Amino acid sequence: MTFLQIVEGPLFYFAAAVFVLAAAWRVFGLIRMGRKRDISPPKGSAAAGFVKGNLRHFIPRGMFARRTWIHIIGGYSFHIGLFVLFFFGAFHIDFIKQYLGISWTPLPRWGFILVSEIAFAGLIVLWVRRISDPVMRLISDWDDHIGTWLTFLVMLTGCLALQQSHDVLRGIHMLFVDIWLIYFPFSRLMHAFTFFLSRGHTGATYGRKGMNP
Amino acid sequence: MQDTLFKPARISVGKLVAGFALLLVLLMLFGVTQTYAQSVRAPGNAVNLDDGIEDGPSNALGDDSQSDFWRNFRGGDPNDIKQMISALPEGAVMTTTGEHWRLIRENYIRKYAGWFPLGVIGILLLYHLIKGKMRIPGGYSGNTLPRFNINQRVAHWFMAGVFIILGITGLIILLGRPLIAPYLGKEVNSILTSASMQGHNLFGPLFILALLWMFFKFVRGNFFQIVDLKWIFKLGGFFGGHVSSSQFNFGEKTWFWIVILVGIVMSVTGILLLFPWLVDDLRWLQLSTILHAGGAILLISVLFGHIYVGTVGMEGSLDSMLKGQVDENWAKAHHDLWYEEVTGKSATESADKEGIS
Numbered sequence: 001m002t003f004l005q006i007v008e009g010p011l012f013y014f015a016a017a018v019f020v021l022a023a024a025w026r027v028f029g030l031i032r033m034g035r036k037r038d039i040s041p042p043k044g045s046a047a048a049g050f051v052k053g054n055l056r057h058f059i060p061r062g063m064f065a066r067r068t069w070i071h072i073i074g075g076y077s078f079h080i081g082l083f084v085l086f087f088f089g090a091f092h093i094d095f096i097k098q099y100l101g102i103s104w105t106p107l108p109r110w111g112f113i114l115v116s117e118i119a120f121a122g123l124i125v126l127w128v129r130r131i132s133d134p135v136m137r138l139i140s141d142w143d144d145h146i147g148t149w150l151t152f153l154v155m156l157t158g159c160l161a162l163q164q165s166h167d168v169l170r171g172i173h174m175l176f177v178d179i180w181l182i183y184f185p186f187s188r189l190m191h192a193f194t195f196f197l198s199r200g201h202t203g204a205t206y207g208r209k210g211m212n213p
Numbered sequence: 214m215q216d217t218l219f220k221p222a223r224i225s226v227g228k229l230v231a232g233f234a235l236l237l238v239l240l241m242l243f244g245v246t247q248t249y250a251q252s253v254r255a256p257g258n259a260v261n262l263d264d265g266i267e268d269g270p271s272n273a274l275g276d277d278s279q280s281d282f283w284r285n286f287r288g289g290d291p292n293d294i295k296q297m298i299s300a301l302p303e304g305a306v307m308t309t310t311g312e313h314w315r316l317i318r319e320n321y322i323r324k325y326a327g328w329f330p331l332g333v334i335g336i337l338l339l340y341h342l343i344k345g346k347m348r349i350p351g352g353y354s355g356n357t358l359p360r361f362n363i364n365q366r367v368a369h370w371f372m373a374g375v376f377i378i379l380g381i382t383g384l385i386i387l388l389g390r391p392l393i394a395p396y397l398g399k400e401v402n403s404i405l406t407s408a409s410m411q412g413h414n415l416f417g418p419l420f421i422l423a424l425l426w427m428f429f430k431f432v433r434g435n436f437f438q439i440v441d442l443k444w445i446f447k448l449g450g451f452f453g454g455h456v457s458s459s460q461f462n463f464g465e466k467t468w469f470w471i472v473i474l475v476g477i478v479m480s481v482t483g484i485l486l487l488f489p490w491l492v493d494d495l496r497w498l499q500l501s502t503i504l505h506a507g508g509a510i511l512l513i514s515v516l517f518g519h520i521y522v523g524t525v526g527m528e529g530s531l532d533s534m535l536k537g538q539v540d541e542n543w544a545k546a547h548h549d550l551w552y553e554e555v556t557g558k559s560a561t562e563s564a565d566k567e568g569i570s
Contacts (some may be wrong), residue, residue, distance in 0.1 A: 070367055111413065121371075121419055128370035133363055134536055160408035161413050169408055 003067070004167045007174040015181035022185030027193050036202070042208045049207010056213060057199050074125035074173040082118025085112070091164075116159055123152055147189045150180050222341045280556075314499035322506045323391055329514045333568045344451070350546045355540035358555055366534055367432045372423040372472075375515070378416045382409035383509050417483045426474040434460040435469045440550065450547075460551040468519055475508045482508070 001009070005056035060072055086092055097103040107115065127148045130136045154176045161169035184190065203213035385393070386409050394402040444463035445455060449507070452454035461469070482501035485491055489498055523530045529543035544552040549560035 079405060104239075111303065116415055117418055120416070124371055124374045125367060129363070129367050132366035132370055132535065132537070137535075149227060156412070160412050162415075163407045164412040167403045168404055201403050 002167070002171075004171040004174070007171050007178055011178045012174065015178035019181040019184055022191055023190065026190055027197075030194060030197055034111055043210030044207050046204040046208040049213050050204040051205060053201075053203015053213035054196050054199045056203070065207030066118070068126060070129055074122045074129065076122070076124055077118045078127060081115050081122055082151075082155070084115045085119055085158075088112075090117075091158075116155070120155065120159075121150070123155070143187050146183070147187050150176065150183055151189070154180050216434070222311075222495050224322075230316075265495045267310070312497060314496075314503070317503060317518070318506075322503065322510075326506065327388055327392065327480055329510050330517060332519045333514045334397040337517060337526070340451070341521075343528065346525060349528045349540060349542045351542045353529070353540045357532075358535075358539060358541060358544050358552070359534040360539045360544075361537050363537065365430045366537055368423070368426040369534055372420075372427050375416055375419045375423050379413060379420055379507070380513050380516075382413040382416070383411040386413060387506055387509075414487055416489060420483070421480045424473065426478060428473055431469055435466045437463070441466065443447060455546070456550050457550055460548060462536070464522070470514060471515055472512065475512055478504055479508045479512070482559050 061070060065072070084107070088105075088107040089112050090109070093103050093106045106112075127145075130140050130144065130148070152174070157169070157173040157176050161173045164170070180189075206213040244467075297402065375434050385405050387405045389402045393405060438459060440457055440459060441463040444450075444458055447456045449462065449464050456462070482505040485501045486505060487496060492513070523534065529540050532543075533539045541552070541556075544555075545560040552558075552560045
């Protein structure tokens with residue numbers, strides 16, 4: 001069995017299983033935790049607050065927008081870029097088709113390159129801000145740095161293998177994908193699945209009190 | 214008894230085979246030499262016969278100079294400057310600029326490129342061994358001044374990150390064949406070069422973005438001033454003595470303009486190499502690879518000096534880019550004019566009070 005066959009075969013199946021099961025277990029655990037019953041009479045809709053809380057946090061508040069524009073641009077560039085790269089990269093669609101049998105129209109190569117650059121720029125900006133801002137540096141721990149670097153390495157090794165001329169480069173990319181999948185559920189990378197719960201929780205709490213979340 | 218007298222000689226099979234092989238070799242050698250001997254000497258009974266082939270034209274080589282002929286064949290009229298800058302010299306049948314480019318790349322750039330960064334590292338090591346770390350006079354005061362805001366710091370580290378990736382991948386592309394292939398093998402070099410090429414092409418456009426960001430965030434304060442002459446005459450204070458300077462000293466300003474100007478050259482030549490169909494004349498691409506490699510070596514070499522002064526070479530420097538704040542004593546020692554501008558206090562008087570020389 002070659003290195004590529006291992007990282008795309010048994011190791012990938014193991015990593016994917018850990019990712020799905022552990023991520024589902026964490027999300028389910030959070031939902032199951034519930035919250036203390038609020039016995040005060042509701043002044044507004046908690047459900048509407050949940051939705052509003054999620055939507056409103058996509059746009060920064062006016063007073064913070066000027067101070068955090070780097071964070072906002074970097075954050076959106078990286079997250080949207082990564083989403084598009086993953087779901088619309090031709091190689092990824094081929095890979096998904098290989099396992100799930102479904103496919104859709106991929107981005108053209110130039111589009112993939114352009115989106116990669118936007119995503120890389122965003123991720124680098126986010127990380128250098130993390131080390132350059134004293135407050136960010138103080139509240140960041142190893143989990144933040146490992147999560148960022150693992151994601152960066154997954155993206156970087158993927159782009160280094162773009163020529164598709166050496167199996168070992170694809171194998172290295174897949175190895176980092178496997179590590180990333182295993183690390184994901186036990187780290188803050190889980191915010192990809194939990195951000196809507198935390199925003200929704202705050203929104204619902206405020207919404208029930210009749211306040212703007 | 215008879216058996217004893219007529220006992221057959223015992224010859225091993227191995228000896229028999231070896232003897233036979235030796236005989237065969239000698240026969241072959243004899244045969245070969247005979248063949249060659251026949252090919253250079255006509256047999257004794259040989260006669261010259263009329264084979265019906267007519268003699269060729271006389272003076273086939275001609276009377277013209279062969280070197281002139283081939284020079285014109287390659288490059289047209291060598292005295293016509295206009296022809297030298299045109300795509301293909303008029304009258305020329307072939308162009309040899311590609312060969313010239315290859316020779317420059319192989320014999321100069323690839324041969325010496327690695328020595329410049331190594332030389333700078335050597336000089337810095339020597340300096341550090343002799344002079345040691347440049348300490349803050351009077352030590353840390355505990356009071357800090359804001360030096361770079363968050364946007365400037367992020368712009369700086371963004372450029373640094375992109376530059377490191379481009380530098381490593383670029384060096385592998387440029388020097389992989391002479392430095393990696395002989396030691397790690399052609400296969401490893403091929404893998405590294407393929408990966409580096411993709412990475413370099415991908416991060417190249419981000420360098421242009423970083424360059425623009427750096428320019429707009431740092432251009433203010435980086436214009437040269439008269440006070441910079443003192444910095445030059447005192448060799449930046451690296452060999453002793455105090456040197457006055459404003460927000461940025463001569464060394465920092467020079468580094469800034471090297472990054473910007475060489476960065477523009479790198480960006481333009483990089484775009485041409487990334488999109489070669491933008492130009493019709495191949496020689497622009499050949500020139501681009503030479504300028505791109507030369508610019509990269511210059512930037513990487515000077516970068517080591519920048520990293521040295523910003524980290525282990527000068528106490529307190531890194532704080533400006535990590536925290537955005539610098540110690541007051543650091544500011545008085547290295548940027549006294551800026552200190553006075555920011556605080557409104559005299560750097561010399563307050564230094565005297567605190568016993569800083």
